[in-house]
Amino acid sequence: MRNSRQGGQVRDLLPGTEPVRFVNEDGSPAARPEGYAEPPADRLREAYRRMVLGRRFDTQATALTRQGRLAVYPSAAGQEACQIGAVLALRDDDWLFPTYRDSMALVARGLDPVDLMALLRGTWHAGYDPHRTHTAPQCTPLATQTLHAVGLADAIRRRGEDRVVMAFIGDGGTSEGDFHEALNFAAVFHAPVVFFVQNNRFAISVPLEKQTAAEALAYKGIGYGIPSEQADGNDLVAVLSVLDHAVAHARGGHGPFLVEAHTYRIDAHTNADDATRYRDAAEVERWRAADPLARLEKYLGLTGQDIEADKAAAEEFAARFRAGMNDEPEVDPLELFAHVYAEPTRQLVAQRETLRAELAAQEA
Known part of the structure; x- marks a missing residue:
């Protein structure tokens, strides 16, 4: 494994030259990546169920925005493997520090979607209890949550607790000074934190190649002494396997780990954005063809009956979500x-x- 610092000697902090992949875009098995274990079939099946539910939640939230029920909604369509894989890699008592785009992950973690929407309705800072859910409020300022995550992770280390912290961040956030300060602090203090970069190729309208000259964002860990890895962010199996490894690394007392997942934001930045001004439609369609749900369906050999059952459960969830959003909150x-x-x-x-x-x- 290229993951650890032993006896003060760095074995190898560099990520692989290619993203870890278990499943090809057509759903066929890829060549087995060295050093990574495939998660059990029951975890993959549960991941698919949560991905279906997450996608339905995302489309419902987008519709509610168009109806004026939400002030704004940043869709995570196309990033389902990242959102759900990250949640499944954590225990319930581990901490998660999400960004504004990670509502799908919080739904997968079991938080009430109506509570989640308090921020986007403008009725409260966070509609859920961070202490009870071990989930920090969704963070709109770029990268500030990474420093918060490291601070909490350092407290966990000092207390000798068997927990880890995961901080979500987008590719644009890696250009912020807070991100680099967080990496440095985490490495120096050996904090049990996983930095999970969802590289969806655009910081609003700024493409990745105008954000960094690095070969990959995962290489940013090397300068701080943090081991890193790349994963195919549309391959749930790869995301979960790599994050399992990263979380085990942090939980085992080996300090922080950086994971970059290569994915794509199918929809616009938010409902207030016109993505056609800076993205080519053909590019979007290429990534749409790499649909993380379709890949996992084929890889697991799911039947039409299996798929329809999961979609039906997701529709019931969406109906409850809509009903809850019809209640006007009392605002003081x-x-x-x-x-x-x-x-x-x-x-x-x-x-x-x-x-x-x-x-x-x-x-x-």
Whole structure:
């Protein structure tokens, strides 16, 4: 394995020259990658079920945005293998630090989709309890969550707990200073954290080749003394196998690990974006043909009955999601000031009272 630092000597921190792959784009088995084990069939079957549910959730959330039920929604269509593979590589008591695009992963983790949408409805910062779910609030500023993740991972290490932290990040986020600071801190303090880069080729409209001159984003680990690997991000088997290895590395006391998954964002950045201005339709169709669900269906030899049963369960889930979103949340504008400081400043008190007076005047 190219994964460890033993006796102070670096064996090999570099990722493989090609992304790890178990399943070809047509669903046939690829040449078995050296050093990685295929996950058991029951885990792969469960992964497929959650991918179907995740895709249905994603399309439903997109539809709700068009209906005005959400202010914005960043789709993860095409990234299902990354989203679900990451969740399945973690235990329930491990911590996850997601970005704004990772709602699908949180649904796969068992969080209530209506609660998840509080951020995108603009009703609350996070509609779920981070402590109970071991899931940090979804982070909109690029890469800031990576430093939060490392801080928590370092606390876990200091307490001697048998847990790990996984920080999601997009390719654009790797250009932020916070990401590099997080890598350095994690390596120096030997924090049990996995950095999972979902390289979907575009930082909004900026293509990967204009973001970095590195051969792959996984190579960014070497400068900090962090072992890294690349995986075919549309191959669920590869994603899960590589992340299993990375999580075991961190849990075993060997410090951080960096994984880059090569995938693609099929839809626009958000509903407010026009991706046709910077992406070629033929490119999108090429990636659509590498559909992670279709690949896994064929690889597992699923029958039409199996597939329809999973789709039916996903439809029931979507119906419950729609029904929950029909309930209008009760919003108190004064909550804006509730959790800014433990002891509100004079300026904050003044602002709160100004808003209180304005609201009272509107009701009069």
